[in-house]
Amino acid sequence: MAIYENIKLDKGLYGTSKGFLAELESIDPSENYKGTSLEGLDAFERQLKRFDIKVSGNMSSPVDKFFATTDSAALFPEYISRAVRTGLESADVLSEIIAAKTVIDGLDYRPITSVLTDDDKALKETAEGTAIPETSVKTQENLVKLKKRGRMLCASYEAIRFQKLDLFTVTLKQIGAYISLALFKDAVSVLSLGDGNKNPAATLKVSTAGKLTYSDLVSFWNGFDPYELNTVIASPDIAAAILNMPEMRDAAAGLNFHATGKAVTPLGANMLKSSAAQAGTLIGLDKNCALEMVEAGGILTEYDKLIDRQIERAAITQTAGFAKIFTDASKILTKGLINSTERKPEQPFSGKEQNDKRKYGALQGKKPFRLR
DSSP states (O other), rough: OOOOEEEEEEOOGGSSOOOOHHHHHHHHHHHGGGSSSTTTTTHHHHHHHTTTTOOOOOTBBBBBGGGHHHHHHHHHHHHHHHHHHHHHHOOOOHHHHHHHHEEEESSSOOOOOOOOHHHHHHHHHOOOSSSSOOOOOOOOOOOOEEEEEEEEEEEEHHEEETTTTTHHHHHHHHHHHHHHHHHHHHHHHHHHHHHHSSSSOOEOOOOOOTTTTTHHHHHHHHHTTTTTOEEEEEEEEHHEEEEEEEGGOOOHHHHHHHHHHHOBOTTTEEEOTTTSTTTTTTEETTTTTEEEEESSSEEEEEEEETTTTTEEEEEEEEEEEESSSOGEEEEESSHHHHHHOTTTTTTOOHHHHHHHHHHHOOOOTTTTTTOO
16 A cells, blocks of 8 residues: 555644645655656645545546545645635736845745946956956845735535535636736835835836827837846836837737737737736836845635634735835836936925825825835
8 A cells, every 4th residue: 555545644744844845745756656657746736545535537536525535635735725826927027027025934034135336337458467346245134024924714504515516616717817916016116215224226207297198108228228228117007008009010029919918018018917016107127136026935824713693714815025226227107297216116206296296186185106
């Protein structure tokens, strides 16, 4: 009899520092199954086979199958985590804007930064026998702000016990998609306003207020040196304005957009349309060195029952935050009337600007560049 058929499962496997899957793999290594019919399955998938639980397809098992024994019930939180992670990854756009991902065990993380001088950017020649110029790397003053995102899934016994896992998985995937969207909004906020270390993105104005032109995009692109403008996050109105530019009426660009739905700007950068960007703004960045994602563990699933009400509950959460790596690797182009080079986003309106607000009506008393 194979090892996987004799393993004693319990919720204690989730409480280890390695996590459920790593702990299960240490007990039942996948390498022991090379050359067998179970090759290609990880330790969790072998346990699903052990209890004949099918999580997808027309012949998927009912949710109740997980609760046939105490051993099989211990697999339920891992199943939820995997389904949520699948939804998060399928809706993922974070990979388009983050340069690095750091996983930590605690809740405190202090990022590093390097402030490049003009000499650093020029990388001047070093004469023989002279000291090599230094680039200093230091820790930031403030910690990364980590936020917990998640959902409490509550369902009656009747609602889930006899439902097929294939259908139940759809609900879990949608929760993952919601978490992905929330994380993206957090990332855009940090790119624009900074991570609390006095590093908001510099903001440029279009040449004619209220109108975005190709010339504005060229000037925006030209201001990124020595970084590369390879990704832009556009508010829906800005995305429409770019797609309607004559420069976008190119056969190759148009064919790609119609075939895949993925738009590119006239300058070759990938464009992500999102309401996370404030209306009338375009956030440009070098995705290779602008943003770091900090994650405290992975997706956490906690499961219990309220027997008196016959309710099953599962808390699904993820704790993460973002930090800017190089401040100048992200900038904002706006159609609005405010230039953040004159005032940082965190500062309040002056009395004159309050009068301007009455005149233009567009500011509505909100701080500039605050994401919704």
